[in-house]
Amino acid sequence: MPEAGLLAILPMNELVFFLNKVVIAGLIIGSVYALGAVGVTLIFGILRFAHFPHGDMMTAGAFVALVLLWMFPGVGAAVGLPTAFVLMPIAMAVTALLAVGLDRMFYRPMRKSGVKPVVMVMTSIGVMLMMQGLLRLFAGTGTRQLYADTDDKDIYRIPLGGRDLVITEPQLMLFATTIVAVVALHMFLTRSRMGKAMRAVSDNPDLARVSGISIDHVVRTTWLIAGALAAAGGTLLALDVTLKPDLSYNIILPIFAAAIVGGVGQPYGAIAGGLLVGFSETLAVFNWSVLLRPMRPYLPEFIEIPAKLAFVPTEYKIVVPFFILIAVLIWRPTGLFKGRVNN
Amino acid sequence: MNPSLREAGLFAGLILLVAGIFAWLGAAYGVRMLVEASCYAIIALGLTIQWGYAGLFNVGLMGFVAIAAFTTVLISYPVNDVFWSGDGPWMLGQAALTLAIGVAITLLLSRSTRIGVPKGLRTALTLVAAAITYLAVQGQLDPAATLIEREAGFIGGFGLPVWMGWAAGGVVAGLLGWAMGRITLGLRADYMAIATLGIAEIVKAFLKNADWLTRGTLTVSPLPWPVPTPQELGFVASRSAYLAVTAVMIVVLYVLLERAWHSPWGRMMRAIRDNEVSAAAMGKDINRRRLEMFVVGNFIIGLGGAALITFTTIFDPSSFAPLNHTFLIWVMVILGGAGNNLGAIFGALLVYVIWIMSEPVAIFLFTNAEQLGERLFGWEAPADLYTRALQMRVFVIGLTITLVLRFAPKGLLPEKVVKYD
Known part of the structure; x- marks a missing residue:
């Protein structure tokens, strides 16, 4: 059989390793970035400022899920899913209300007094510091598990000849949630009155206002969506790895990069941007020697394969989103999906 | 109230506060606090240029401070003979040569459209050349770094005078700011905030x-001082000498900035800040002027940061916590009064004194709360209550920023608006 012969030559072991380390890992972190970036890009487009506390909002959402987990520990076992995932809709609702509350308390008064966009950014940084301070005050700085002892973390191994393709339960839930969120958001933005109003405000606020669209409603809906998606992203990330209170800085930069790469104010762009940034990170830190080694017999003698051949050492992972950001700002400031560059 | 009366009153109150701390905690502690506050005041002057004069948004202060501090270490730390007598310099030289050749080839390729190469091919060739350069330099640098770390620890410094290190630190911070400004200044204001945040994280x-360059987490100490060290003179005398140096720097910078602010250049800057469109209509090159502001501001920030880290005598890359320090300086500037140099200095001194004093206060409050909670509700406090108590200060910084921006956007010493009738 010729196919079997071809398969035998292919280095399955290494390819599956590549799939595990780059494709699946990139999809996971990319989905988390995408869930965050959708909110950031909506706020960017409608309220016109960079929302720095978004990373902390994700963490806050995960902590709400943790508190719910303590309050109702038995829910998950009844359904057969992790408790935190079952309770996630409540956490999303609470975080969405929190986002609206923050807007009422801090952003709306500034907006009403008509300050410059830069001052709004500064205010958002003030809010970021307050949230970080409170989170660490109540939660300490250690890491926590969002998996209760009663939940078991299922790990699926798909045999592909040689090494197994590994995927865990929280990762599947993350993909499912992202897909559902994207489809729901698409339907909302294209079919519903409010979604259309949001797009109108994002495109041209003055025109939207004179056509009778209530800016207050649009702003409130924006915060609700952004808060809910942030909570989902934070909870699912915490389910996949651990819950850390000081996540915000490490995640806000890739999220901004994703939002800007996708084009500010473009939700689809944010999803594409999130995945792009996620894949770039995993591709950049991947050790390419693993894939080159099986090709040793076919390569000329003088090429030596180093033990480690990665574009970026793992310690410098944060450099990757930053360079994507800089590259986009230099060559295509509107982003892939033609977002807005000016105020 | 009359502005100068207000200034006098506020500064008098500050002097009383500082005198009280001197009496309470002793002169050595008081002078140390004043030196650190004066270094923060220099950084705040740099930031007030960027934010108050030009409305530029720099959230990467600690990145610029860190790079300036590192440059100071490199210039003024004693020479490491083990490094210079080994193979390290030779290998580093090779890597630098490769880098220079690679960059030259990449630049030439990026200009190759002039000899008729199609645009798409040009971009592809440039990217390939850049990637090859990067991999080649990395390939040469890795063995050099391993060798240096094994044999010499790190490359040490050049053993030059400290003031040269400070100046070089300022220049490097300015250059980094120039690069950031070139990329982000033409775009919306938020982009600069995001980009500066990113560069600070990368520098850190x-x-x-x-490790081969900075000793990493092993830290470099003791850093040489521009004045005799406490071992030679005793704490109070040597710290006072240091304070004299920083005070002279503040006075010189203040005089220069005031002169610049009241010159036609300063007037142009205010015009750009207050009405960009009309300034552009007058033929002012807005982005270029803003770039000037950003670079000058970063130079001063670097200068202050270098002085601050030199004073602490230890260069520890993990100590540049963006949360506390960057935004502490922001509070200094917006509370003191953006666009007013005296306000920045006043804000820096006041906020730093409060900041230093807030640590014992926070711990005192939390210890009492702990006892009270235990007595009343049988509440058992978590073991890391003290570290958590200090996080409260981050909350207070954030709250101060939002409150000041909302209720007193002009600060304690507002900018003096000059009116020409």
């Missing part, structure tokens, strides 16, 4: 992990 990651 680099300084922390490049």
Whole structure:
């Protein structure tokens, strides 16, 4: 059989390793970035400022899920899913209300007094510091598990000849949630009155206002969506790895990069941007020697394969989103999906 | 109230506060606090140029401070003979040569459209050349770094005078600011905030992990001082001498900035800040002027940061916590009064004194709360209550920023608006 012969030559072991380390890992972190970036890009487009506390909002959402987990520990076992995932809709609702509350308390008064966009950014940084301070005050700085002892973390191994393709339960839930969120958001933005109003405000606020669209409603809906998606992203990330209170800085930069790469104010762009940034990170830190080694017999003698051949050492992972950001700002400031560059 | 009366009153109150701390905690502590506050005042002057004069948004202060501090270490730390007598310099030289050749080839290729190469091919060739350069330099640098770390620890410094290190630190911070400004100044204001935040994180990651260059988490100490050290003169005398140096720097910078502010250049800057469109209509090159502001501001920030880290005598890359320090300086500037140099200095001194004093206060409050909670509700406090108590200060910084921006956007010493009738 010729196919079997071809398969035998292919280095399955290494390819599956590549799939595990780059494709699946990139999809996971990319989905988390995408869930965050959708909110950031909506706020960017409608309220016109960079929302720095978004990373902390994700963490806050995960902590709400943790508190719910303590309050109702038995829910998950009844359904057969992790408790935190079952309770996630409540956490999303609470975080969405929190986002609206923050807007009422801090952003709306500034907006009403008509300050410059830069001052709004500064205010958002003030809010970021307050949230970080409170989170660490109540939660300490250690890491926590969002998996209760009663939940078991299922790990699926798909045999592909040689090494197994590994995927865990929280990762599947993350993909499912992202897909559902994207489809729901698409339907909302294209079919519903409010979604259309949001797009109108994002495109041209003055025109939207004179056509009778209530800016207050649009702003409130924006915060609700952004808060809910942030909570989902934070909870699912915490389910996949651990819950850390000081996540915000490490995640806000890739999220901004994703939002800007996708084009500010473009939700689809944010999803594409999130995945792009996620894949770039995993591709950049991947050790390419693993894939080159099986090709040793076919390569000329003088090429030596180093033990480690990665574009970026793992310690410098944060450099990757930053360079994507800089590259986009230099060559295509509107982003892939033609977002807005000016105020 | 009359502005100058207000200034006099506020400064008098500040002097009383500082005198009280001197009486309470002793002169050595008081002078140390004043030196650190004066270094923060220099950084705040740099930031007030960027934010108050030009409306530029720099959230990467600690990145610029860190790179300036590192440059100071490199220039003024004693020479490491083990490094210079080994193979390290030779290998580093090779890597630098490769880098220079690679950059030259990449630049030439990026200009190759002039000899008729199609645009798409040009971009592809440039990217390939850049990638090859990067991999080649990395390939040469890795063995050099391993060798240096094994044999000499790190490359040490050049043993030059400290003031040269400070000046060089300022220049490097300015250059980094120039690069950031070139990329982000033409775009919306938020982009600069995001980009400066990113560059600060990268500078920190680099300084922390490049052990051959900075000793990483092993830290470099003791850093040489521009004045005799406490071992020679005693704490109070040597710290006072240091304070004299920083005070002279503040006075010189203040006089220069005031002169610049009241010159036609300063008037142009205010015009650009207050009405960009009309300034552009008058033929002012807005982005170029803003770039000037950003670079000058970063130079001063670097200067102050270098002085601050030199005073602490230890260069520890992981100590440049963006949360506390960057935004502490922001509070200094917006509370003191953006666009008013005296306000920045006043804000820096006041906020730093409060900041230093808030640590014992926070711990005092939390200890009492702990006892009270235990007595009343049988509440058992978590073991890391003290570290958590200090996080409260981050909350207070954030709250101060939002409150000041909302209720007193002009600060304690508002900018003096000059009116020409």
